Amino acid sequence: MPSISKKGFSMPESPIRKLVPYAEKAKKNGAKVIHLNIGQPDIKTPQIALDAVKNNTLSVLEYSRTEGSEVYREKLASYYLKNEINVSAQDIIVTTGGSEALSFTMGSIADTDDEIIIPEPFYANYNGFATAMGIKVVPVVSQIENNFALPLIDEFEKLITPKTKGILICNPGNPTGYLYTREEIKKLSAIAKKHDLYLIADEVYREFTYDGKEHYSILQEQGMEDHAIIVDSVSKRYSMCGARIGCLVSKNKEIIKTALKFAQARLSPPTYAQIASEAALETPQSYFDDVKTEYVSRRDLLISELQQIDGIKIGHPHGAFYCIAELPIKDSDHFAQWLLEEFRVNGETVMVAPAAGFYASEGLGKNQIRIAYVLDKESLKRAVYILKEALKVYKDQ
Template identity: 85%
Template sequence: MPSVSHKGLSMPESPIRKLVPYAEEAKKKGAKVIHLNIGQPDIKTPQVALDAVKNNTLEVIAYSRTEGSEEYREKLAAYYAKNNIHVTAKDIIVTTGGSEALAFTMGSIADNDDEIIIPEPFYANYNGFATATGVKVVPVTSHIDSNFALPAIEEFEKLITPRTKAILICNPGNPTGYLYTKEEIKKLAAIVKKHDLFLIADEVYREFTYDGKEHYSILQEEGLEENAIIIDSVSKRYSMCGARIGCLVTKNKDVIKTALKFAQARLSPPTYAQIASEAALETPQSYFDDVKEEYVGRRNVLIEELEKIEGIKVGKPQGAFYCIAELPITDADDFAQWLLEDFRLNNETVMVAPAAGFYASEGLGKNQIRIAYVLDKENLKRAVNILKEALKSYIA
């Protein structure tokens, strides 16, 4: 019998999606499943984006340019300028989601067995992209006790080898909600320049920062032009996850030239989704102001309710819409599956994402879960109450 590849066998399962069959089975049996597991906002997509697709008069859905339409990239450059990030359309490659932007980046800067240092816990799919491109993830651990702040620069220096190509951060962070300070970005900038590395920043949650804190992009840092690569996406910014439009942004011409070859191999990003994404750039600031206010309220409710549960430790997010909670258990994977298979409160249960899959270090995160607060406040309160009662039953 023919066998699948070693790469395929080593490809990690998504900690976010691997429990879906259990959730679907629970629903078939009549249970209501409250989803805390996935960052699919319930916020409405801006009407201007929906109308651009509905009212479009295309007669042929043709290929777009490999790097994305020039008009869209020009408007993206104007969007970045408003955020004090000064790039041109030539510094941007439009991709099929931020995922493809990251895959193109890894393929462009690293060869098989080259290394990328990533503070953990990190977005679980970084492991998958690294496996697919033959890159080795080298984790540097951040801790819930320090609210997942940037580890000491000395910890990064210890891990740098001749095979190290980049440091990758998510800012604000998924799964922690941590927002890197300007001073932390400057520390990272100094170390990548010292060791001639790339600094990759996944900045898809840029708009969602809280408590008066502001996002500082790596492309705002002077002198980092050849080292900095931004990964971006419309998915969360405009609640357009299904559009699958992202982009790679860098002033490094060699990276753009190389990434474009990977982009040519997949032909072009989707035409209709670019139309929607271009229109979404007209979304007024009031949309983001309202969304931020809603997320702050949800975060506050979630943290307040979680902290009432004995034995739980929780990080306080400063951005995005996720948090990591540490539970008084030993195996969050087993607990998450048990919730879906065996536990009901008024015929309801919750679906969470076990956090071990957000780490690269073996054994870490086994007693943690990631919660996405993408539900309204009442649903969040109900979900946390279910979690509280479930823990009582599970631990007993």
Template identity: 80%
Template sequence: MPSISRKGLSMPQSPIRKLVPFAENAKKKGMKVIHLNIGQPDIKTPQIALDAVKNNDLTVLEYSRTEGSEAFREKVAGYYAKNEIFVTANDILITTGGSEALSFAMGSIADNCDEIIIPEPFYANYNGFATAAGIKVVPVVSKIEDNFALPPIEDFEKLITPKTKAILICNPGNPTGYLYSKEEILKLAKIVKEHDIYLISDEVYREFAYDNKKHFSILQAEGLEQNAIVIDSVSKRYSMCGARIGYLVTKNKEVIATAIKFAQARLSPPTYAQIATEAALDTPQSYFDEVREEYVSRRDLLISELKKLDGVKVARPQGAFYCIAELPIKDADDFAQWLLEDFRVANETVMVAPAAGFYATEGLGKNQIRIAYVLDKESLKRAVHILGEALKSYIG
């Protein structure tokens, strides 16, 4: 029998999706599964985006321009300007989701066996992108006791080697919901300039900053023009996860030129999705204000309810729509599967994402879960009640 590649065998499973078969089996048995496991917002996509696709008059669905049309990129640059981020259309590459933007960035700056430092826990697919690119992820630990704030800068210094090509952050963070302050970003800016490496910032949750805090982009840091690479996406911003439109943004001309070569190999980003996104860029600020208010309300309820559960420790998110909860158990993977296979309250159960898959350091996060608060408040309250009953039964 032909063999599978070592790279293929080493590709990590998604901690978010690997439990899907168990959830599907539970549903086939007539159970209701409340999904806390995946960041699929229930917020409606702006009607202006949906109408743009419905009402277009295309007669031939042609290839689009590799980097996205100039008019589209100009409009994206205008969006950034409204957020006090000043870039040109030539600094922007339209990609098939933020995922492709990150893959292009990694391919453009790092070779096989090079290293990228990432504060953990981090978005699990970073591991997958790095593995596919032959890059080694070097984790630096952030702790729930510190609300997952940026680890001491000395911890980064210790890990930088001649093979280090970049530091990668997610701001606000998935899975932690932590929002890096301007001061923390400037500390990272200083260290990457000193060591002549890149700072990659995944900023797909930019709009979701809470408690009167303001998001500070690495593209706003002075003197970082050659080091800063931003990964962005419309998936969560406009509740358009299925559109698969993202951006790679950098003022470094060599990086953009190299990333475009990777983009040419996949020909072009999807046409209808670009039409929808170009229209979505006209979404009024009131949309974001209402969505932000809704997520703050959900977060506050979720954290309040989780804190009522014996032995549960929870970090307080300042952005995005995720939180990490530490449970009084040893193995969250086993617990999450047990929830779907063997537990129910009034024929309902919950699906969570075990957090170990968001860490690169073996053994960390084993008793933690990630919760996505993308459901209405009544569902969240019900889910936490079920979780509490489940913990009593599981521990007992």
């Protein structure tokens, strides 16, 4: 039998999706599964985006330009300007989701065995993108005890080697919900300039910041034109996860020129999804105001309910719609599978994302889970009750 590649063997499983077969089996056996594992909002997609696809008059579904529709990129540039990010359409490449933007970025800045420093825990697929590109993730640990704040700059500098090509952050963070302060962005920018590195920011949750705190982009920072790369997406902003439209944004012309070659290899981003995404840019601010209010309400209920469980430690998110909870168990992978296979409360169970997959350091996150508060408050309250009852009877393996 032909062999599988070493790269294929080393590709990590998604901690978010690897338990899907157990969830599907539970449902087939009659259980109701409450999904806390995946960031699929139940918020309605703006009607203007859906109508743009429904009412379009295309007679031929053609390829779009490799870098994405010029009209869409012009409108994206206007959107960024409203957010105090001064870029042009020529600084933007439209991608198939933020995922492709991350892959293009990694492929453009690093060669095999080069390194990218990432504060952990981080979005689990960063591990997958890096593995696919032959890049080494070098983690710098942030702690739940200080709410996953930026580690000391000294910790970053200790990790910089001749193979270090960049620093990657998610702001606000997945899986922690941590929102980097202006001062933290300035510190990261300074280290990127000092050591001639790229600073990559995954900013797909830009609109979702809470408690009076504001998002500060790396491209708002002066002097970062050659160093800053933004990864963005419509998936969470407009509750359009299935559109698979994102973008790579940089004022570094060499980055755009290089990423465009990767983009040419996949031809073009999807046309219908660009039509929807372009229309979504007309979504009124009231939509985001209402969504933020709803997420704050859900977050507050979730944290309040979790705090009533003995032995739990919780990170307090100020952005996005995730939190990390540390449970009084040894192995959250086993616990998550046990919930789906064996535990029910009146025919219901919950699906969570074990947090070890959000770390690169071996052994970290083993007793943590990520919770996505993308469900209505009644469902969240019920899910936490099921977790509470499960922890009363669960036996560590």
